[in-house]
Amino acid sequence: MANRLADSTSPYLQQHADNPVDWREWGEEAFAEARRRGLPILLSVGYAACHWCHVMAHESFEDEATAEYQNEHFVSIKVDREERPDVDAVYMQATTAMTGHGGWPMTCVLDHDGNPFFAGTYFPDQPRHGQPSFRQVLEALADAWQERPDDVRRTAEQVREHLRREAALVPGAVDARTLDQAVDVLAGEFDPMAGGFGGAPKFPPSMVLEFLRRYVGRPRPEGLDDEGSHRVRQAAHMLARTVQAMAGSGMYDQLGGGFARYAVDRGWVVPHFEKMLYDNALLLGVYARLGTDLGDRIARETAEFMLRELRTPEGGFASALDADTEGVEGKFYAWTPAQLVEALGDEDGAWATELLGVTVEGTFEHGTSTLQLRHAPDDPERWARLRARLLEVREERVRPARDDKVVAAWNGLAVSSLVAAAQRLDEPAFLDAALAAGTLLRDLHLRGGRLRRVSRDGVVGEADGVLEDLGCVAAAFVDLAAATADAAWLEPARLLLDDALARFRADDGGFHDTGSDAEALVARPRDPSDNASPSGLSSTIHALVSYAALTAEDAYRTAAEEALATVSSLMARAPRFAGWSLAAAEAMLDGPREVAVVGRPGPERDALARAARALPGALVVVAEPGASGIPLMRERGEVGGAPAAYVCRHHVCAAPVTDPAAL
Template sequence: MPNRLADETSPYLLQHADNPVDWYPWGEEAFERARAEGKPIFLSVGYSSCHWCHVMAHESFEDEGIAAELNDRFVNVKVDREERPDVDQVYMDAVQAMTGRGGWPMSVFLTPGGEPFYAGTYWPKERRHGMPAFPEVVAAISDAWRDRRDEVLASADEIATTLRQAGSDPAADELDLSISDEAVRLVVGQAWDRQLGGFGRAPKFPQAMTISYLLDRHLRTGEGDPAEAAISALDAMAQGGIYDHVGGGFARYSTDARWLVPHFEKMLYDNGLLLAAYAQASAVSGAERFRRVAVETADYLLREMQQPDGGFSSATDADSEGVEGRFFVWSRDEFDEVVTGIGEDADLFAAFFGVSAAGNWEGTNILHEPARRDRFAEERGLDLAELQERIDRVRGALYERRSGRIPPGLDDKVLTSWNGLAIRGLALAGAWLAEDRYVESALATARFVEDHLVVDGALHHTWKDGRAAIPAFLEDVALLAGAYLTLYEVTGELRWYGRAVELAEDAEERFADTEHGGYFATASDAEELYTRPKDTWDNAQPSGNSVLAEV
């Protein structure tokens, strides 16, 4: 029997609508029940394309015994982090403060007033790799609430007080411009992986904003190291398994330092940001390889993520048929069958894409390019232009074969903030690559946002099944303002400049922190959480504060 999530529109929440757990969507009804019954709240936050969210759901939330314990001892609330980034942010801050790390699924135990007192991420059904079993956690938290409630409430109050104080430091009177030099020094001198490309250690994330900043720095100053660091990261990702060599577009991140094994979900925000980065690199360096990746990424977005009316879906899943990565990997036999089927040399292209009988991941092959195309052609005495044509033929045949597989799930909700990143990426790609069709697609998306996500003059965060929902957050206002400003710069249409100004004024009026500077993540008239979040750091996507500083 479906639970209370059955009437939601979020694909992630609907994935849990048939769980035996008595899930509530985020809202006052759940908190009223918790207060009335004196029960703590179990808050589970995730997103539709999250592999480990699926694992925890299958292991625990579909288990009748575990569900019975949760239903008996807690009021259970399920949240799509993409629908409610405010809820996600305030409780992720708590998770990181309590555990020193974060991630999804996010699992937080709250007082009936919404204050967190215990938190984690994924817990397995049974003890594994030093992690406690989820049923043990449930029992221990329930016992603590029953037997030591005063201690729990005191702990929750202390955590909430600490988090409320975070971000309350006054803004500096003057901006220290030397911080830019220090940031470049740290990125290039310490974070840059000179051997394998990218920044930091495994798991490796694309860090498109860092790459774009380094390219901008090179253009401003002529320094060579920032450009070299950016280009080595772009090359490593484009050749690695994080890039879809058949269909284009990038997966969320690489689990290893070599960029080979991705988490296979594809997110709109990553691809919008990386599209801009590769197009910029093409313009800065003149390298055809960056243009090719930008074009393939843009075409992927238009072909597989853009909806008929112009809006972009949010993500595709990592899993298909219940198996992570199944849609994307190849056996040597199937690969050879496809390649020889079009009269091509299977051994040549197996070498090109790193395909072997043994495989490179769980007995299968994640396609990648062990060598750059120009070097591969030179080593084998091949004409590069001819090789490119042959690669395109092989990619087309592989794409056709792969299209017959069961695809990963599509999260088709339209998010204003992420569509802003897609608009900006397409507009910049259109300008830098001289491809008018990308600018036209960016304009179509902007018109969709104006027609469907602005209701009675108010911008909204999400659109699904023909209706807009949830008042806009700072990320929506800021990223859309930035996108519209880019559209104005590319097209010269004053309409988009005017809308960017209106959005910036809205940010000043309803989001500004007049006491400490910067902007809150939620509007002054938004639902009050136990603390009002403010995000000044760029993470997977630019923070609203950094974008507004640029606007």
């Protein structure tokens, strides 16, 4: 018999609709029930593609005896972290503070005011490796609630006070030295053997890579001393080594394109197989902007994967693909030598086995291997043919489940990166997909001047967007305006940025993650660090900078500068968690350069546009003479009857050029 989650719009919550646990959605009704029965609240947070969420559900939430005890002693709430990132952020902060680490599934126990007095992540169904079972945890917490209420109250108050004390954000100057310091810190954390930063597990540092790309490519007309030259070479090496390592790794889907969530090992061999939209959107942008053959290949394959496997009928992009099929993680993606031979024949199978690093022992589990492409094939045409055949064979397997809700922020990231891929690869289908997703965000998610967080099957949810939604979607609208020279996209971008400045801004010039009129939680979320996806602060800074560049409205530029100043210390000391802010700072240090390419369509204008778009962090608009809807294009014309490019910084423009080399 289905519980209260059966009517939820969240695919993750619907996964738990048949649990014997009497789950409720987050809301006042659940808290009122807890007060009525005098019970604590058990809050469980996860997401649809989360492997260990599935494991804990199967072991504990589907177990009748455990569920019976849980229903008797707790009021249980299930939250989709992707649908309610505000709730997730507050209790993840508590979990990290109380345990020293975080992750999903997240398990918190709360008092009737929402204050946590216990927090953890995954708990097994039996005691294991010194960890208590979930049933033991439930029994201890129920006993503490009944027998030691003073201890519970004291712990809850201490955690509440911790959550309410915001991390001190002391604004400071952001200049070239700040970015140099960030590169020095990154160099100390870089893995010279395998690329990337730190050890296992290893996450794709997409936002840091975008910063390094801009840092390396920033024009420095004043020249560099020996120390500066060495630093630029270090940055270039970290960028090149990491993008190459990830592209050839088991974390990258060598058959279908697209990246898994992270690698469980230092060498990028075995991934955690879920595929998230935000990872693929961000990495698509990185590879599309590299300007190399490798970048072009990975960008094309990743964009094609997104259009093929994540696109929804409404034109948006689904949140994720699951890691598991038929209850086994990675089963869809892993291969044995025998399976390759069966699919390709003896000779081709043996060749592919060697090329892709598939071994008899297996690099993954149960004798299976992930597919790696650590070096270019000696016969590219043969590999292309075999790759297509293996993809056909893999399509006959049971596919991973798809979380098909459309998250505004992540779709905004997808739009911006598809625009970059369309321009680099001269692929109109990618721009069409970006326009369709942008249209969905504008026409469905914008309601009464407010942005909604999620939609599904063309129906928008009730939850308001958080800051990352406003920032990522506003940036996407600006990118569409620049890509199409259509000023109609600027108005919804302005609407979102004005809303961010009105409801989300903090007294120090930074931003809160929720609006001033949002549901009051134990603490108001405010996390300026970039993690799996850009923070609300950094994504909003990007949007403010690009909007100001297109419109010449300095108030938005000033707001970006003030917000960036609040994370100056974070950028210099912990750059791995400030990559998107650093990328924005790079653009601002270089202007950003605003390039208006004006001319009749044709090869000459296309050559200028390509040269302009190669400038890291530049904002480029291409239009015919007379286009004036976008302020950057006003009073620009051809020169001597030839297409011309106008390069401006801070409202000061150089003389127009007609030669791509001069540009």
